[in-house]
Amino acid sequence: MTDTASASAQLSGQQRLLAHCRSQLLANLEAFARSIGFIEQKTIAAFVDEAARCHDELVGLHDRRGFEQAHGLTASRISLVHEHDLEFTLELTALARRLRDYCRIELSRLHGRYMMLLGQRDAAEEQTPVGPETVCRALRALADAAGFDPAQRLQFLERCGEPLARTLRTTYRELGATLDAAGLRPHRASAPAPRAEDCAPEPTPADPPSQTADNDERIATLIQPAQALAERAERREHALIEATAVIERLLRADTPNVIGQFLAHWWLPLLARLYYNHGGEHPQWRICCELAERLAQSVHPPTDRQARTRWADTLPTLNRKLAQGLAALGLAEEAQRAALAPCITAQQAALAGTPLPPGQAPTPAPATLSAPLGANGLRIFNHNRYAMSAPPPHPAAAAHRGDWLAIDLPDGSAMRGCIGWTGATGHVVVLADPAAPRVLIATRRALAEAAAAGRCRLLHTAC
Numbered sequence: 001m002t003d004t005a006s007a008s009a010q011l012s013g014q015q016r017l018l019a020h021c022r023s024q025l026l027a028n029l030e031a032f033a034r035s036i037g038f039i040e041q042k043t044i045a046a047f048v049d050e051a052a053r054c055h056d057e058l059v060g061l062h063d064r065r066g067f068e069q070a071h072g073l074t075a076s077r078i079s080l081v082h083e084h085d086l087e088f089t090l091e092l093t094a095l096a097r098r099l100r101d102y103c104r105i106e107l108s109r110l111h112g113r114y115m116m117l118l119g120q121r122d123a124a125e126e127q128t129p130v131g132p133e134t135v136c137r138a139l140r141a142l143a144d145a146a147g148f149d150p151a152q153r154l155q156f157l158e159r160c161g162e163p164l165a166r167t168l169r170t171t172y173r174e175l176g177a178t179l180d181a182a183g184l185r186p187h188r189a190s191a192p193a194p195r196a197e198d199c200a201p202e203p204t205p206a207d208p209p210s211q212t213a214d215n216d217e218r219i220a221t222l223i224q225p226a227q228a229l230a231e232r233a234e235r236r237e238h239a240l241i242e243a244t245a246v247i248e249r250l251l252r253a254d255t256p257n258v259i260g261q262f263l264a265h266w267w268l269p270l271l272a273r274l275y276y277n278h279g280g281e282h283p284q285w286r287i288c289c290e291l292a293e294r295l296a297q298s299v300h301p302p303t304d305r306q307a308r309t310r311w312a313d314t315l316p317t318l319n320r321k322l323a324q325g326l327a328a329l330g331l332a333e334e335a336q337r338a339a340l341a342p343c344i345t346a347q348q349a350a351l352a353g354t355p356l357p358p359g360q361a362p363t364p365a366p367a368t369l370s371a372p373l374g375a376n377g378l379r380i381f382n383h384n385r386y387a388m389s390a391p392p393p394h395p396a397a398a399a400h401r402g403d404w405l406a407i408d409l410p411d412g413s414a415m416r417g418c419i420g421w422t423g424a425t426g427h428v429v430v431l432a433d434p435a436a437p438r439v440l441i442a443t444r445r446a447l448a449e450a451a452a453a454g455r456c457r458l459l460h461t462a463c
Helices: 003-035 041-059 064-070 083-102 104-118 132-146 150-181 213-250 257-278 283-297 305-328 333-351 444-452
Strands: 379-382 404-408 414-422 428-433 438-443 456-460
Touching: 003 041, 003 104, 003 132, 003 150, 041 132, 083 104, 083 132, 083 150, 083 213, 104 150, 132 150, 213 257, 213 283, 213 379, 213 414, 213 428, 213 438, 257 283, 257 305, 257 333, 283 305, 305 333, 379 444, 404 444, 414 438, 428 444, 438 444, 444 456
Parallel strands: 379 438
Antiparallel strands: 404 414, 404 456, 414 428, 428 438
C-alpha cells in the first residue's frame, strides 16, 4: 500500500470512529429526552440536531481549519445569549458548569482521547465536541421547540439536571471505552495502585448489610425527606467552591498575609453569597471578583513616580468599595474599618517602599458538623469557610451511589452509611444507615479531608 493510500485509510478510520462517537452521543441524548417525557419527534429532533450541529462546529468536520477557528470559542459564545432571556441563559451556563464538575473525571480522560482523534494538542476542555457546552446549547433548542414560557424553561432545567448528569457520565464512560478500544490512549504516568484499606474487604458479619431490594427501599425512604436540604447544600457548596477558586488564584507567594487573610475570611463569604444567589455571569459577581484582584495588586505599586502617585490616588476608592462589600455582609462601620485596617497598612507600607513579609496561604478551616436538622438525626458535614477548592483525591471521597462509607465525625461520633443520593454537580452526597436509622448530608470536600486524616474509609464498593 502506498503512503497516500495508507494515510487515506487512516483518515477514513478516524472519520468512522468520530462518526460512531457522534452517533453514540446523539442516541443517548434522544433516549434522555424521551426518559423525561418528550414524545413528539419534531421536538426531540430539534434537540438532537442542535447537538449534532454544535458537535460538528467544534470538530471542524468539513474542514480541518474549522477546528482551529473554533479554538477560540468560549462557553459564553456557545451558550448563544439571548437578551430577552437572560435568566435562562445564566441558569443554562450554570448547568453546563455543574455538569462539567459532575463528570470531571470522565471528561478529563475523554478530552485527551478526543484531541488525539482530532490531531489537536492545545484545545481547552470546554471545546470537547461532546462536552456539556454542546449539550446545553441543545437544551436551549429543546426548550424553544417545546414552546416553554420563561418560567417553564427554568423549571425544565431544574427537572432535567440530575438525569442529564447521569446520562452524560454514562455516555462519557462509553465513549472513553470506545476510544480506548481503538488505541487512543494519551501517555500519562501510571496511577498508583489502590491501597488495601481503600478496597472493599470480603463481606463479614460486621460489614454493612448487603444491597437487597428491601434495604434499598429503606435507604430511599430515609433520604427522601432530606433531599430538598441536600439540594440547597449542594448549591451552597458549589458557590463556595467557585468563590474559593477565585481567591486561590490571587494567593501568590508575593501576596501579603494580611491581604490573603482578608480575602479568605471576609471576601470569600461575599463572593459565595453572590454566586449562590445570582450565578457567575451576574455583573455584581464580576465586580466583586475584580475588586478582589485589585486588592491583591494594591500592594504592588508601579516604580515610576508619576504612575505611583496616580496609583495611590485610586486606593481610597478601592477601599471604600471594599467597605461597601463588607456592609453587604452585615458588618457595622467599626467592624469594616477593623477588617480593612491591616490591608490599608500594607498598602501604605508598599507605597513607602517598605518590604512586606512573604505571603503564606491562609489556614484552611476544618469541615464542621451541624446540629440535628431533621428526622433520623439529619446533619450536614461541610465547610462553611475557606478550604481548598480541590483537595487531594481519595477513593472514599469519590464514592458513588450504593457505596458504603465509615466516617468518624468531628463530634466524636461514628457513622456507617450507604450513599443513596448524589447531586447533579457531584459535590454533595447523602448517606443513610437504615439500621440506626441515621442520615448525613456530606460534601465531597469534607469527606476528602476526613479521609486524608484517616477518619473516612470505603467499606463496600467495586475496587
